Amino acid sequence: MDPAGARHVADRQKAFERFVVPELGVLLHVARTMTTREHDAEDLVQDTLIRAYQGIERFDGAHPRAWLFTIMRNAQVNRTRRRRPELLDDPESSESLADAETSQSPEQAAEAQAFAEAVAEALARLPERMAQVVELIDIDGLSYAEAASALNVPVGTVMSRLHRARKKIRDRLVAAGLGPQGGMQ
Amino acid sequence: MKTLEQLRARFVEMATCRDVGRILQSYLDSELDDARVAKVASHLEHCLRCGMKADTYARIKEALAHAAEHGQVHPEDQLAIERLRRFADSLCAMAPPEET
Numbered sequence: 001m002d003p004a005g006a007r008h009v010a011d012r013q014k015a016f017e018r019f020v021v022p023e024l025g026v027l028l029h030v031a032r033t034m035t036t037r038e039h040d041a042e043d044l045v046q047d048t049l050i051r052a053y054q055g056i057e058r059f060d061g062a063h064p065r066a067w068l069f070t071i072m073r074n075a076q077v078n079r080t081r082r083r084r085p086e087l088l089d090d091p092e093s094s095e096s097l098a099d100a101e102t103s104q105s106p107e108q109a110a111e112a113q114a115f116a117e118a119v120a121e122a123l124a125r126l127p128e129r130m131a132q133v134v135e136l137i138d139i140d141g142l143s144y145a146e147a148a149s150a151l152n153v154p155v156g157t158v159m160s161r162l163h164r165a166r167k168k169i170r171d172r173l174v175a176a177g178l179g180p181q182g183g184m185q
Numbered sequence: 186m187k188t189l190e191q192l193r194a195r196f197v198e199m200a201t202c203r204d205v206g207r208i209l210q211s212y213l214d215s216e217l218d219d220a221r222v223a224k225v226a227s228h229l230e231h232c233l234r235c236g237m238k239a240d241t242y243a244r245i246k247e248a249l250a251h252a253a254e255h256g257q258v259h260p261e262d263q264l265a266i267e268r269l270r271r272f273a274d275s276l277c278a279m280a281p282p283e284e285t
Binding site: 020027050053115123163 | 210211214216238241242244245246248249250251252253261262265266268269270272273276277
């Protein structure tokens with residue numbers, strides 16, 4: 001390979017490392033919203049990575065997540081759409097939540113653990129579309145606009161699903177005696 | 186019997202709670218402009234009910250973020266991401282791709 005060609009490859013790899021690789025976790029979670037099985041989600045991310053690598057020279061560096069989500073949607077066009085499985089309700093997930101809170105009293109730690117368990121249970125019981133939005137925003141840290149781009153829905157839909165989801169989670173906490181009563185939406 | 190002024194004050198308070206309720210989630214997600222952030226923050230400071238509600242929602246967000254940070258929401262993620270990372274590395278190690 002001539003020096004210009006080598007530089008070309010190095011630039012591509014650098015851009016890929018900078019814009020794509022840090023988003024692997026988010027891409028996996030978004031892929032799960034488009035597929036049924038974990039294996040399919042990983043395959044979809046791999047397809048997305050290949051397309052992103054092929055097209056990275058045309059990417060201007062602005063809004064990498066939106067760019068990647070568009071690529072992923074296009075990659076998914078040729079795949080069979082299936083429903084996503086229920087969220088994993090791992091009882092061990094929330095059990096150790098309070099462990100790291102070493103500065104808490106035993107009572108506070110127990111209350112925090114009960115709260116975390118109730119949140120995890122409420123999340124697992126949410127309808128799929130609501131759970132997806134909560135995961136993208138509260139777990140992956142996406143903005144409303146990014147989540148809308150990932151799910152290919154309007155921002156208003158993201159907000160609506162998110163608000164209803166959190167209301168449901170909160171209602172369950174209140175029912176479990178872990179949140180204040182009140183009628184405000 | 187409540188005076189007109191009391192009823193009006195109560196109405197204003199209720200309207201404010203409703204207004205804040207509509208944008209509370211966006212406030213918690215840092216999706217509001219500065220003016221509306223100030224409006225919500227001021228209301229939460231003075232309204233016990235909305236303040237407690239906001240605290241609960243904030244704790245929910247915190248619990249989810251905490252669980253995610255510790256790999257407790259999808260514990261299998263780390264292995265999957267490592268596999269994808271290796272795949273990404275293999276792409277970079279390959280010959281330059283054909284443009285599509």
